[in-house]
Amino acid sequence: MLVARPKKIRWVEAVPPVRVFKPVGVPRCDLEEIVLTVEEFEAIRLKDLENLEQEECAQRMSISRPTFQRILNSAHEKIASMLTHGCALRVEGGTYQLVERHRCPRCEHEFALPESSPELEGEIECPECESALTQAVEKPGRRRRRHGKGWQRG
Numbered sequence: 001m002l003v004a005r006p007k008k009i010r011w012v013e014a015v016p017p018v019r020v021f022k023p024v025g026v027p028r029c030d031l032e033e034i035v036l037t038v039e040e041f042e043a044i045r046l047k048d049l050e051n052l053e054q055e056e057c058a059q060r061m062s063i064s065r066p067t068f069q070r071i072l073n074s075a076h077e078k079i080a081s082m083l084t085h086g087c088a089l090r091v092e093g094g095t096y097q098l099v100e101r102h103r104c105p106r107c108e109h110e111f112a113l114p115e116s117s118p119e120l121e122g123e124i125e126c127p128e129c130e131s132a133l134t135q136a137v138e139k140p141g142r143r144r145r146r147h148g149k150g151w152q153r154g
């Protein structure tokens with residue numbers, strides 16, 4: 001007998017600022033809509049925009065490398081299909097937990113904590129050197145709004 005394994009929660013650091021993309025001049029009812037999950041969006045953001053190695057992308061999302069590869073392939077296929085067939089795209093759903101990244105000012109170690117974590121309310125300790133820290137790494141969306149030059153970074 002096959003027992004369905006519960007899906008592992010994927011960590012996601014940023015959600016898209018726009019959730020629905022639609023070709024100009026085509027009534028919505030005539031459009032086929034492709035749904036990209038939030039973790040597929042995150043896979044593209046990490047690999048194709050932040051240009052991280054697959055191993056690091058997988059770590060950032062708290063999943064295995066083959067799983068990351070599968071999610072990224074699926075995301076690429078959906079976007080290729082959307083561009084080729086002129087579909088609308090909606091970013092929605094998935095199995096994920098929003099996390100917030102932190103950087104230790106003392107040892108520079110970076111780590112992520114779930115956004116709903118009660119630890120975020122008080123003092124956070126670095127898992128590497130155990131020094132207390134309060135420095136959250138800014139989210140890409142927030143960073144872009146503040147400086148308006150997100151695309152030119154790096």
Ligand SMILES: [Zn+2]
Pocket residue numbers: 104105106107108109126127128129130131
């Ligand atoms: Zn540290």
